[in-house]
Structures are given as structure tokens and as C-alpha cells.
Amino acid sequence: MAYSGRARESYQNELANLRSQGLFKEERYIHAPQGAEIEVEFPTGNPPRKVINMCSNNYLGLSSHPEVVAAAHMGLDHRGYGMSSVRFICGTQDIHRELERKLTEFLGTEDTLLFPSCMDANAGVFEAVLSEQDVMIADRLVHASIVDGMRLCKAMQDTFKHSDMGHLEEKLVEHQDKRFRMIITDGVFSMDGDIARLDAIVALAEKHDAMVFVDDSHASGFIGKTGRGTHEHCGVVGRIDIITTTLGKALGGASGGCVSGRRELVELCRQRARPYLFSNTVAPVIVSGALKVLDLISATTERRDKLETNTVYWRKLLTDAGFDIKPGESPIVPVMLYNAKLAQDVARDLFAEGIYVVGFFFPVVAKGQARIRTQLSAAHEKHHLDAAIAAFVKVGKKYGILGLGKNQIIEKYGL
Amino acid sequence: MDELKKAIRDYVVKEYLEEGDDRQVGEDTPLITGGIVDSFSMVSLKRFLERKYSIQIPDAEATPQAFDTVNGIAALVTKFTKG
Numbered sequence: 001m002a003y004s005g006r007a008r009e010s011y012q013n014e015l016a017n018l019r020s021q022g023l024f025k026e027e028r029y030i031h032a033p034q035g036a037e038i039e040v041e042f043p044t045g046n047p048p049r050k051v052i053n054m055c056s057n058n059y060l061g062l063s064s065h066p067e068v069v070a071a072a073h074m075g076l077d078h079r080g081y082g083m084s085s086v087r088f089i090c091g092t093q094d095i096h097r098e099l100e101r102k103l104t105e106f107l108g109t110e111d112t113l114l115f116p117s118c119m120d121a122n123a124g125v126f127e128a129v130l131s132e133q134d135v136m137i138a139d140r141l142v143h144a145s146i147v148d149g150m151r152l153c154k155a156m157q158d159t160f161k162h163s164d165m166g167h168l169e170e171k172l173v174e175h176q177d178k179r180f181r182m183i184i185t186d187g188v189f190s191m192d193g194d195i196a197r198l199d200a201i202v203a204l205a206e207k208h209d210a211m212v213f214v215d216d217s218h219a220s221g222f223i224g225k226t227g228r229g230t231h232e233h234c235g236v237v238g239r240i241d242i243i244t245t246t247l248g249k250a251l252g253g254a255s256g257g258c259v260s261g262r263r264e265l266v267e268l269c270r271q272r273a274r275p276y277l278f279s280n281t282v283a284p285v286i287v288s289g290a291l292k293v294l295d296l297i298s299a300t301t302e303r304r305d306k307l308e309t310n311t312v313y314w315r316k317l318l319t320d321a322g323f324d325i326k327p328g329e330s331p332i333v334p335v336m337l338y339n340a341k342l343a344q345d346v347a348r349d350l351f352a353e354g355i356y357v358v359g360f361f362f363p364v365v366a367k368g369q370a371r372i373r374t375q376l377s378a379a380h381e382k383h384h385l386d387a388a389i390a391a392f393v394k395v396g397k398k399y400g401i402l403g404l405g406k407n408q409i410i411e412k413y414g415l
Numbered sequence: 416m417d418e419l420k421k422a423i424r425d426y427v428v429k430e431y432l433e434e435g436d437d438r439q440v441g442e443d444t445p446l447i448t449g450g451i452v453d454s455f456s457m458v459s460l461k462r463f464l465e466r467k468y469s470i471q472i473p474d475a476e477a478t479p480q481a482f483d484t485v486n487g488i489a490a491l492v493t494k495f496t497k498g
Binding site for chain 2: 147
């Protein structure tokens with residue numbers, strides 16, 4: 001054993017630093033399936049209490065849907081628990097390819113490849129299709145998994161100011177000497193909930209001969225009239241070269257992700273993407289559940305329509321009550337508090353009122369941009385949202401923030 | 416502020432501050448630890464310096480610490496300009 005006292009002490013100090021900086025993350029134990037109401041043990045050791053969940057990515061309320069659960073059981077019974085293999089040795093079943101075909105059809109692309117997660121898809125895709133001769137130009141607010149994937153790729157990295165089309169065009173012009181340019185963006189940005197201007201991005205890409213990559217994890221299943229995603233919302237279906245997305249949010253919420261897009265790019269991922277080559281196949285039970293999810297949301301838009309209704313209602317409730325929210329259309333609704341301690345205090349008090357939300361602050365969001373991110377679900381009923389706003393108003397009054405704008409909150413609480 | 420530092424500061428303001436962001440950038444303003452430039456976006460600053468001053472800054476030297484202030488960046492440019 002070479003885990004010396006010196007090593008232990010050093011790691012203990014690192015953890016103590018995280019605690020003292022307020023950056024230490026603690027899990028909360030949930031004693032129930034995922035849903036609009038869950039039983040949460042917090043602080044650890046306390047009896048679980050029922051709260052309204054306003055912080056999950058269960059956008060369509062399918063995580064515990066009886067038909068999805070039944071389909072998962074069927075998968076377990078007919079295709080087993082695990083495959084004990086990567087995909088290309090002996091880990092590909094008929095249902096894996098069936099799910100890839102259905103995702104291709106749903107997303108309106110040419111082909112799809114499953115990954116263990118969208119984090120893995122993003123980690124592997126850039127290195128598989130780009131080289132030193134190319135450049136990746138990313139929106140500055142893309143998800144951390146994209147940043148990691150870009151770091152693993154030898155192509156030049158560059159960034160443009162968030163959703164700033166003028167700055168993006170400058171970069172496209174600057175990099176005309178490269179073999180390929182790839183514009184990289186989230187479809188819906190996970191912290192602000194705003195939607196990428198994919199119509200403008202695609203127009204610039206076509207003008208300056210660039211490919212377009214979109215991570216649509218916070219959009220697949222519900223953004224756009226039939227829930228295909230941001231490309232449907234922006235009217236550019238068939239014009240996005242690579243879409244990555246997850247099965248871990250709206251599409252059943254278990255795990256798994258994919259790269260979907262141009263046939264050759266997907267095939268290169270199958271040949272070269274390391275997280276695909278060197279990690280286990282997605283479990284049959286998840287594949288079967290996801291197939292049912294696609295059936296359900298292809299048959300009717302009822303669930304995404306309900307999510308949209310809930311989103312409009314919740315945004316109006318918060319605005320009418322005098323909260324400072326990030327405007328937009330997505331079911332990610334950030335309540336801006338700017339000050340990190342205030343965000344944590346408000347989240348704690350809301351939990352005491354039976355509302356489960358989490359405060360986000362630096363380094364997850366920029367300094368001085370602390371917030372509570374609320375997320376809607378089709379599993380929410382009107383009475384959940386009415387109860388939630390009553391609690392928000394009660395806590396908002398306690399801290400005297402109702403009706404205050406950015407500068408007034410900062411004046412009162414500092415940054 | 417000499418010409419080199421002014422050029423660096425002007426680039427930082429144009430490249431990294433959003434419209435309406437009125438934060439002042441001085442010679443010692445912490446850029447990376449202060450949240451103005453993130454390490455992900457730092458590459459464009461390095462490339463700007465290399466092009467404008469016809470230098471090569473090795474990746475090992477282009478650390479977030481070295482790039483944290485206009486003064487630090489100017490020192491780095493001077494070091495590699497002198498060869």
C-alpha cells in the first residue's frame with residue numbers, strides 16, 4: 001500500500017478547500033421513482049419528505065411511464081440484462097440497430113450511432129472526424145462535455161461570443177485557410193435555457209462553407225412543433241451535419257446518447273470514436289425502453305404540448321410575481337439571483353417549503369450570475385405549479401427580492 | 416500604458432466582453448481568475464499575440480497563470496519577442 005499519510009492529508013485538504021469555498025456537492029437520496037413529486041432524504045439521515053421536483057430533466061415525464069417500464073421489462077426478458085461486450089465484438093443486438101434507425105428517422109438525419117452517454121458521444125465525435133488541418137469554432141456557453149471533446153481533438157480550437165452571429169462570422173472569415181470549419185453549439189443552452197439561432201448559424205455555415213454541430217440534449221423530444229429538436233424549431237431539419245443527443249433526459253431519462261447526422265461522419269465515429277470502441281454496449285433494457293419512448297412521442301405531440309403549456313404558465317407566474325427570470329421559450333427557466341449565497345439560501349428555504357430546486361453559481365455559471373434553475377415537466381400538473389409559485393412568493397418576500405431587477409438585487413446583496 | 420499593453424487590453428475588451436459589459440480592464444485586472452476570459456476561450460488570445468508579434472508561445476508557457484493579467488501577457492510577449 002502506498003497511500004501515504006502525506007497523500008491522504010493532501011486530498012483531505014483539497015476537499016476541505018472545496019467545502020470552505022462553498023463548492024462541495026452533496027447528493028440527496030430520493031426514495032421514489034423519478035416524477036413530479038418525489039420523496040427526498042435531506043439532510044442525510046432525516047426521514048424522507050415529499051417535495052415537488054422542479055430540477056429534473058424529465059421534460060416529457062417519461063422516466064417512470066408505465067409503458068416505458070413495461071417495454072424495459074420486455075427487453076430484459078427477451079434480450080437479457082447485459083451484453084458483456086463492446087458493440088463491435090459481440091455487443092450489437094437487432095434492437096440496437098433498430099433504435100439507431102428510429103432515432104435517424106425521428107431526428108431527420110442520415111444515420112445514427114449509439115454511445116453509452118451523450119458525454120461519451122461529445123468526447124469521441126470531434127477526434128473521429130476532424131484533424132490538425134481543421135478548426136472547431138464553438139459558442140462560449142457550450143456544455144462541458146463538448147469542451148472536453150474539443151480538447152481531445154487535434155483541430156484548432158476557437159470560440160465565439162454566446163449567440164453572437166457577427167462574432168461567429170468574423171471567426172469563419174478568419175479561418176478560411178483551414179480545410180474544414182465546424183461550428184459547434186448547444187441547441188438549448190442548459191444554464192440559460194435560451195435557444196441557439198440555428199437558422200442564422202446554418203445560413204452562415206452555408207455562406208462560409210462550414211459544417212454545423214448541435215448538441216440537442218436539452219431539446220430532443222420536445223423543442224419544435226413535433227419535438228424533433230432545435231433544428232425543427234428553427235426550420236433547418238436536414239441541414240445540420242452532426243447532432244448529438246441523450247436518452248438520459250426527455251427520451252426516457254435512463255442513460256445512453258448518440259451521434260446522428262451525415263452518413264460518412266457517423267460511420268467514421270463507428271470506426272474511430274474511442275468511447276464507442278472501448279466502452280460497453282448500451283444495455284438491452286435501456287434500448288427497449290427508448291424504442292417505446294420514440295413510439296410514444298412519434299404517435300402524438302400531447303406530452304410536448306403539455307410541457308409547452310406548463311412552461312408558458314410557469315414563466316407567467318414567476319414574471320407576474322416579480323421575479324427576474326431569463327426570458328425565453330424553453331422549459332429551463334432560470335430565476336436570477338446574481339449572488340451565490342442568496343441562491344443557496346433561497347434554494348434551501350424552498351426545500352423547507354416543499355419545492356426541490358438547486359442554486360447554481362460560479363464556476364457552473366459565470367461570476368455574478370448565480371441563479372436557481374427551474375425546469376418544467378409534462379408530469380407537472382397545474383396544482384404543482386400553483387403550489388410552487390406560492391412557495392417562491394413566500395421565500396421571495398422573506399428576502400425582499402420581488403419586483404427587483406438585476407441592479408437592485410446586486411445593490412441589496414452584492415455579487 | 417505602453418503600446419503593447421494597450422493592444423492586449425483592447426483585444427481582450429473586444430474579444431471577451433459582451434456588449435453592455437462595462438467592466439474596466441486595467442494592467443493588473445485578473446482576467447482568468449476574475450472570470451473575464453475562460454481557459455477554453457484563451458486560445459484566440461494566444462493566436463492573436465503570435466500573429467501580431469510574429470512569435471511562438473509554447474503551450475507549456477501559455478498557462479492560465481501567465482495569461483491572467485495584461486502585465487503578465489505583456490511580459491510573456493516581450494520574453495518571446497527578444498528570443
